[in-house]
Amino acid sequence: MSHAVPRVEIRAAQQLKSLMRDYFLDLDAAACDADRRVAWCTSVGPCEILVAFGFATYFPENHGALLGAKRLSHQLIPYAVSAGYCAESCSYMNSDIGAALRGVSPLQDAYGIAGPPRPDLLVYSTNQCREVQDWWNFFGRRHDAPVLGICPPTHLGEITPAHVRFVRGELQALIERIEAHFGEKLDRDRLAEVVARSSAASTLWRRVLDTARARPAPISFWDGLIHMAPVILMRGSPAAVAYYETLLAEMQQRVRDRVGAVPHERFRVYWEGMPVWPRLRDLSDKCLELGVAVAASTYCNSWAFEDYSGGDPLEWMARASIAIFINRDEPTKQAFLLEMVRRFDLDGLIFHNARTCPNNTNSRFGMTQRLREDHGLAVLSVDGDLSDQRFFSTAQTMTNLEAFVEQLEVRRRPASSAVSQEVAG
Numbered sequence: 001m002s003h004a005v006p007r008v009e010i011r012a013a014q015q016l017k018s019l020m021r022d023y024f025l026d027l028d029a030a031a032c033d034a035d036r037r038v039a040w041c042t043s044v045g046p047c048e049i050l051v052a053f054g055f056a057t058y059f060p061e062n063h064g065a066l067l068g069a070k071r072l073s074h075q076l077i078p079y080a081v082s083a084g085y086c087a088e089s090c091s092y093m094n095s096d097i098g099a100a101l102r103g104v105s106p107l108q109d110a111y112g113i114a115g116p117p118r119p120d121l122l123v124y125s126t127n128q129c130r131e132v133q134d135w136w137n138f139f140g141r142r143h144d145a146p147v148l149g150i151c152p153p154t155h156l157g158e159i160t161p162a163h164v165r166f167v168r169g170e171l172q173a174l175i176e177r178i179e180a181h182f183g184e185k186l187d188r189d190r191l192a193e194v195v196a197r198s199s200a201a202s203t204l205w206r207r208v209l210d211t212a213r214a215r216p217a218p219i220s221f222w223d224g225l226i227h228m229a230p231v232i233l234m235r236g237s238p239a240a241v242a243y244y245e246t247l248l249a250e251m252q253q254r255v256r257d258r259v260g261a262v263p264h265e266r267f268r269v270y271w272e273g274m275p276v277w278p279r280l281r282d283l284s285d286k287c288l289e290l291g292v293a294v295a296a297s298t299y300c301n302s303w304a305f306e307d308y309s310g311g312d313p314l315e316w317m318a319r320a321s322i323a324i325f326i327n328r329d330e331p332t333k334q335a336f337l338l339e340m341v342r343r344f345d346l347d348g349l350i351f352h353n354a355r356t357c358p359n360n361t362n363s364r365f366g367m368t369q370r371l372r373e374d375h376g377l378a379v380l381s382v383d384g385d386l387s388d389q390r391f392f393s394t395a396q397t398m399t400n401l402e403a404f405v406e407q408l409e410v411r412r413r414p415a416s417s418a419v420s421q422e423v424a425g
């Protein structure tokens with residue numbers, strides 16, 4: 001029988017709610033205002049350029065996640081499939097396309113708006129996957145809006161000056177195409193200001209995540225999935241910077257007061273891969289019950305960019321866009337995970353094999369085996385998906401999590417007690 005363990009709510013969540021409301025209402029207003037323009041952007045795309053041009057920026061992946069969290073995806077994906085999209089392609093993309101075809105959006109109930117804002121421009125970066133290009137092209141055709149993008153080199157080990165120069169050139173070409181299309185010059189000083197704010201929010205976000213190095217961890221992966229919204233949706237805005245200052249202060253106070261996201265923290269683990277949006281509550285409740293703090297994750301760290309300390313803002317953007325985890329080669333990813341295990345003093349790792357996102361799944365090419373055998377780490381691999389709940393078995397995963405925690409318990413026990421238990425057993 002499961003015991004309900006009370007959560008300690010994060011106070012900043014109230015501020016986040018009104019920030020999100022303001023953001024979506026402003027987007028809706030921008031789409032209805034003849035003097036304003038809306039640009040759609042990928043979540044780790046070049047949004048600073050769009051903000052500096054004065055576009056209101058919208059991120060369809062967030063809508064895909066919302067559709068998953070509201071457990072609507074599995075009903076909407078078949079509409080995308082009937083429009084020719086494979087059922088096993090990205091479930092963010094398929095549910096977002098399905099939602100548009102059906103005229104459905106969680107934004108209707110949440111904010112009383114019709115749905116995503118109509119785009120004047122769609123901009124992507126394939127630094128995360130090629131799916132975004134096809135996804136954006138669907139909506140570009142639907143709204144008769146231009147689709148522009150950059151295609152950085154992928155699966156990088158070392159990042160060389162040549163890589164950065166190449167991507168910088170792509171960003172420069174993107175700016176020139178936007179200028180030509182809309183007949184407006186980009187204000188380069190404004191771009192530097194936006195990049196500085198973007199970096200400031202990102203740095204504060206990284207510091208928030210780093211507070212989870214404390215025992216008990218004041219914030220978990222499950223909280224991070226909610227509180228990371230501004231660093232994606234409002235990157236480059238003063239509001240995002242102010243929000244993370246508040247959140248960081250609260251987390252630092254929690255560390256001083258020894259308040260944990262999991263009140264009786266027993267084990268600390270890493271979550272590798274995409275979240276399982278339709279089952280977040282089930283998973284976080286189970287972790288709470290088992291005393292497991294998911295203290296670090298690849299996903300929440302994906303928006304923790306390097307600091308910008310002045311200089312060429314395009315160079316910072318180029319470097320940030322290719323340095324992200326998803327864009328790196330297998331040895332670099334594995335080294336990053338090992339470093340995270342060390343920094344956050346973790347007992348093990350959970351890998352999520354997301355059926356429709358091979359791009360952000362890292363359990364497919366022997367990494368879990370290598371971490372177990374070469375590094376002696378406890379690793380659990382769970383099958384599921386980011387949005388399509390048909391690929392996720394809650395019962396099976398809960399059983400696997402319980403077995404994993406038993407394994408962590410055995411590993412922690414001193415060798416002599418393990419032996420005596422074996423003898424007694």
Ligand code: SF4
Binds near residue numbers: 091093356359
């Ligand atoms: S990275 Fe994965 S989840 Fe994100 S858009 Fe690409 S395929 Fe979809």
